[in-house]
Amino acid sequence: MAIEYKVQGSKMVTLDSNDHYEHLGVPTGYYQGSSADKTIAKMHQCLDKIHSSLLAPWQKADAVNTFILPCIAFHLKNGHVEKKKHLIPFDKKLKKFAKSWMSLPSQASPEVVYLPHNMGGLGLIQTKTLADVMQLVHAVQLLESTDLGPMTAQLLRTAVQKKIKRAPTDSVVADYLNQKLDGAFETYYADTRNMWTRVRQATGHLVKTDKLDVKWAWTNDKIQLLVLGCGVTKKTCERMLKRAVHQAQLVHLTAKKSQGKVYNITAHQSVSNYFLRDGRYIRFADWRFVHRARLDVVPLNGCNRARDQKDKRCRRCGYQLESVAHVLCHCPxxxxxxxxxxxxxxxxxxxxxxxxxxxxxxxxxxxxxxxxxxxxxxxxxxxxxxxxxxxxxxxxxxxxxxxxxxxxxxxxxxxxxxxxxxxxxxxxxxxxxxxxxxxxxxxxxxxxxxxxxxxxxxxxxxxxxxxxxxxxxxxxxxxxxxxxxxxxxxxx
CATH class of the missing domain: 3.40.91 (Restriction Endonuclease)
Incomplete structure (x- = not known):
């Protein structure tokens, strides 16, 4: 016979193993449910409306940064949002729209969409990358909490102990969060999904996929996150991680021989990119031109990378290579x-x-x-x-x-x-x-x-x-x- 519990006259609902209740908007139960389904759908609708609006290109990017991306931040930090189902499709749509706002063709490097304004980009961020960043931010905030810090550190050790089947040392705890697969982790044991498995996975994604300089280390008798070689606190963690994301995007872009050559110079002086934020003092025609020219994806004979394009001479003076540099600086x-x-x-x-x-x-x-x-x-x-x-x-x-x-x-x-x-x-x-x-x-x-x-x-x-x-x-x-x-x- 089932026992009924009442609180202030209201019957408490009994949850099955697959049921959830919403705690601050996050599905919570025996297992953590998929979070932010309705939020993601709303974000898609808002993005479509912004894209079809009559806002200026830089205003559209600002609207996304101000009103859309913050909607998902809480769920990324406290819930479980499926990347393949929700985040990656949204990122693909956002990238496609952002390139059109910058008048860029599909083959243009996507990094320029995610660079901050002062480096020559729209200042957007991929939600799948933001998800990993928020997991690390949440972990740092819990570890540095005055009330929950000791308990959080103990839960971390417990998670590592379940993974390796013995009491972990300080260095092993750091190796666990850094997603090391050797040493104490050579023998595989099934891992129960919890907060620390998500933090471990997020660290691996940021290091291996996004090429960020991120590392967990044991310093001053406590575990600490190092970003760009510097320790971070709960107040600086999110800012430093996003800065590391921007630096990684810039390094990836400038390493490209053709599309990154101009950004090797323009990305290092904010005055070169002042118009990315508000479009001040330039024409719409200049906006449509500058991003394509900087990425070397304009329809010039010397910029056409098609295999059947053999004639790369200048159409005006006959010079052997019709490049952006030739047209803007040297063509008679x-x-x-x-x-x-x-x-x-x-x-x-x-x-x-x-x-x-x-x-x-x-x-x-x-x-x-x-x-x-x-x-x-x-x-x-x-x-x-x-x-x-x-x-x-x-x-x-x-x-x-x-x-x-x-x-x-x-x-x-x-x-x-x-x-x-x-x-x-x-x-x-x-x-x-x-x-x-x-x-x-x-x-x-x-x-x-x-x-x-x-x-x-x-x-x-x-x-x-x-x-x-x-x-x-x-x-x-x-x-x-x-x-x-x-x-x-x-x-x-």
């Missing part, structure tokens, strides 16, 4: 647009300079009193204070690493060395440097030396950098579209 057909792009950056630099009464400004002309016919872009000469500043703007293509910018700067220093030496020998405080902006928005950090020399205020310099990047993208896009369509995109 676009020499005028390239000059206008250079002048747009130079004009902003010239207009930012406030001259003292005793200083004379020379823009793209020979400096009086110097030999030769060299015409630096900007020269400021103060004969009273005996102070000379010479700056030359150059825009080399962002190709693989910052060595391209260093080489361009060295060439400018060599070119104007005679002028520098003349004024220096005459006792002038002489400054000579290059000002470098890439055609795809790459920013050289050494430009800050020039801005300080020209006494440009920090506040305006922050704005001017963004405007210069926007100018570079605008003229590069116009040159590219003119190259493809043979129609002039600007007024001469």
């Amino acid at each position: 057909a676009h020499a005028h647009a390239i000059t206008l792009r250079h002048n747009a950056v130079l004009d902003r630099l010239v207009n930012a300079v406030k001259l003292p009464p005793t200083t004379t400004k020379y823009v793209n002309v020979k400096i009086p009193g110097t030999d030769g016919q060299l015409r630096p872009d900007l020269a400021l000469v103060d004969h009273v204070k005996k102070r000379v500043t010479i700056v030359d703007v150059t825009m080399p293509f962002e190709n693989h690493d910052l060595g391209v910018f260093a080489a361009a700067r060295a060439e400018k220093l060599r070119k104007y060395a005679d002028i520098f030496n003349k004024f220096n020998a005459d006792g002038y405080d002489t400054f000579l440097d290059a000002f470098i902006v890439g055609p795809l928005g790459g920013w050289d950090q050494e430009n800050d030396n020039v801005l300080r020399r020209l006494a440009v205020s920090v506040k305006y310099a922050a704005l001017m950098k963004k405007l210069m990047v926007a100018d570079a993208l605008k003229w590069s896009r116009d040159a590219y579209v003119e190259h493809i369509t043979a129609h002039r995109q600007y007024q001469a």
Whole structure:
């Protein structure tokens, strides 16, 4: 005869072994049930609505980050969400939509979708990766809890003991969480699914699949999670793990010979990617162009990787390789647009300079009193204070690493060395440097030396950098579209 229990007059329901009740939205019973089924369905509906909306591309990505991805965070941390059934299909849809928001073809590298804004991406994250991150965050929070910490550590030792059938040492506990398969774990014993098996599995996924620098270690008589070689706390764990995810995505992208070469430069200066967050100062046409150009997936003969594509010559000048670098920097057909792009950056630099009464400004002309016919872009000469500043703007293509910018700067220093030496020998405080902006928005950090020399205020310099990047993208896009369509995109 079944016994009935009542609480405040209400009958308590008896659960079978396969039944669950919802505790804070998580199905709980003898076995943990699949969590967030309704939440995932709602996320799909919201994602479809955002994708079909009239929001700007960057607004769609922001809406996903703000309203959709946080919906699943609690279930990923406290419940069990099936990756194959729920997370992977959602990730595939999100990746497809995000690529369309960036005007990228299907063969474009997906890492750019998951990079943060300051590295040139949309700042999204795969839910299957987020699931592993949240498992580790939950474990760290329990281990560092004042009330539950000792009990949690003891439950961890109990889980390891059930796995190896003997009392574990401290190092064995760490090896268990690191998903080691040798030593004490060479002999296989069936493992009962629990929180620590999920943490162990999540650690293995992050290390082996996502290539994260994550490791459990025993330090100061307690188990601790190390991320990027540094110990984390319950307050910093989630932030550090997501930073490690971003770093792993960037390493994977920049290792690609073709699609990662520009990001080797642009990903390291946030000003090069300022527009990813709000699209400020750029046109929609520039947005549609820049991501494809940076990933080298534009329809140029030299970028076509089809096996039957044999003719890679430039369609305008006949050069042997029609690449993005050739079109934006070297094709004679676009020499005028390239000059206008250079002048747009130079004009902003010239207009930012406030001259003292005793200083004379020379823009793209020979400096009086110097030999030769060299015409630096900007020269400021103060004969009273005996102070000379010479700056030359150059825009080399962002190709693989910052060595391209260093080489361009060295060439400018060599070119104007005679002028520098003349004024220096005459006792002038002489400054000579290059000002470098890439055609795809790459920013050289050494430009800050020039801005300080020209006494440009920090506040305006922050704005001017963004405007210069926007100018570079605008003229590069116009040159590219003119190259493809043979129609002039600007007024001469």
